[in-house]
Amino acid sequence: MTQPTPMRVQMQPLFQQPAAQPQQTPVPQQPPQQKQGGDKRILRAFAARRYLGGSGIEIGALGTPLDLPPNTQVKYVDRMGLDALYREFPEMAQRKLQAPDIIDNGETLETIPDGSLDFIVANHFLEHCENLLGTLRVHAAKLRKGGRLFYAVPNRDHTFDRHRQTTPFAHLVQDDQEGPEKARAAHYLEWATLVSGKQGDEAQQLADRLQREKYSIHYHAWDAAAWFNTLALAVDYNKFPGFVAHFELNLHEMLAVLVRTK
Template sequence: MREEETAEFWGGFAKDDLMQRCASLHQMRREAQEAKGAEEIQVVRRTIAELFVSGKGIEVGAGSRPFPIPNHASCFYGDVRDRSELAKYFSTDQVTFTGHIDAQTLEGIPDGSLDFIISAHVIEHLFNPLGALHESIKRLRSGGVLVLVVPELTQNWDRRRPPTTLQHLIGDMADNGESTRLQAYIEHCRYVHPEMTGETIQESEIEHLARQTMAQGMDLHVHAWREEDFWQVIQHVISVEDCRVEARLSAVNENIYVLRKGL
């Protein structure tokens, strides 16, 4: 046992000094846990990439943390923002960007032209997730794969909000999510804002602030899912699209699904 591991060692320190040391130790522990979690995620992502990613494809919304790609694959990195906008959004110049792609519509990409599509922590930002999944599968060649990474509701700022239901998403297909858009901003103000800031908004003020935030175009998680909720979404997709599930797994704060288009 080291000296600093005994109660006697700390007995001579002043209270203020101990408070600072405890705060520093907890910060170091958190940073170590986050680093370990990030490495676990990268190991899982690299394994998925080696097993399923090959040929020519795209990643939408890679931002500052692109999905690992094997050397034998080529990838176009697309986003609705340009490079300077991405650098501002992620507060770093280290962003990955090739050209414009709208993750919702994939407009401009020919049907059946890609071997893979990667979408990591993007689908929760879209107003019509089922529509986006449909468009993605259309763009894949026969045998192509969609790698989908979805944040786990219980492990992020969304932990207090109700999970988005499959029926909600089916409704979004009808009007591209227009009728439920305000609901997303209300949920953000009611459940997510307090988690992020420690500030609770009065119930009487929530809708006003939500409308104001929506008018400003704030980018947020429009939808949120636990793994079991999004698994229902996946089951619905494979029941209406020509694809099957190749992989389903979780790592730290994200859930990963690999869908393969039928041959």
Template sequence: MAQQPQPDKRILRAQIAARHIQGDGIEIGALGTPLNVQPYARVKYLDRHSLEDLRKEYPEMAQRALVKPDIIDSGETLDSIPDGSLDFIVANHFLEHCQNLLGTLRTHARKIRPNGRLFYAVPNRDFTFDRHRPVTPFAHLVQDDRDGPELARDQHYLEWASLVAQLPPGEAEKHAAELKAKNYSIHYHAWDARALFDTMARAVDYIEFPGFVAHFELNLHEIICVLVRTR
């Protein structure tokens, strides 16, 4: 019997991108899976590490081709990107790594022009190693934004060590402390499809985003969400 081809998350990503991504923009954290865009989209790649340091950070990707970043910067703050200078920002499997999600969305919204797009793919908790974790409530995101994410950092690392690494008490605390000391980029937050839909809808109001959620769709083990700035 012929082996069935495996589903490829990049196909739907590219189809949605063809409708929304054009002009000049950036992709954050592309690593080995940059978004496939049309010729009318011009992309620069941004990451917090150089290609050499990415190789050290992700030894499990040693055999994969990784995108060389054009810009070294934090994808959460985008300090090197002028406000209103981009037509789009792409950030796939990035939002869950943001310690202050709402602050990041506010920054991204500020960096794009009117009619600009924010294109995100986010892991669906139910189909990833996050499946044992509770979904992140919106009130927690508000606390991160108002009081600073440092207050919840210990909790995040311990939850990761306990529910993702599934270490017993004692070992979990030790592993969490080691990850925190290295500032290792875990999934600070987790959502299923219902929780992410609620989060993005409420975030638009909370950050006073000058636009709307234009696309929300399940894509295998992830969820794709596109926001459009209208003014």
């Protein structure tokens, strides 16, 4: 695999009014230092205030839709309607879930025209995507010039994924080029053993059942350094027409904003 061309990144304080257009500066060699906790919803809102505006979509908001700036128009996308979401996630029965405006697969967004959005928000969604690189390409295609991709991804080290290895970029390339079906069974078995704690036949039975049910697991997992490097490589691999404008680590998740420049 060829080495990626330099990714562009902007690291600016969030406690400011939104900038007109991020300026490109060289990427740092390492991800920023970890913040010790904080309210992820507040930190997301500060980033949204700085980078988001116009009209766009949020994928998979469930019980934590992003707090968007005033005068921002958003439609909510999910793969099923509100009643089905409550059935899918019985543990959220006592929480208010965001009703979807659009029923669509967030990985393919077939109902959304290319070049039609100012932003896409997808928090704690990308780890559920079987073909991450394909999903990133789709999302980029839906943006207008100047549009932004706003992603929060869980930090493996502080979730139930902590016993798993971080996903190598070569695996993501294989998913993209050969199809995710090739690794699907292995993903479910890894989930059954390293997340659910099952062993032997019991693990295989659980993996088979979850796969039959198409249960949405975390197919991939990253710590901060792995996700930072994955974004850098993905920008090059997908020939993304823009740059990474923001990368922030807040203990349990990594927050990134990508800007399309043409």
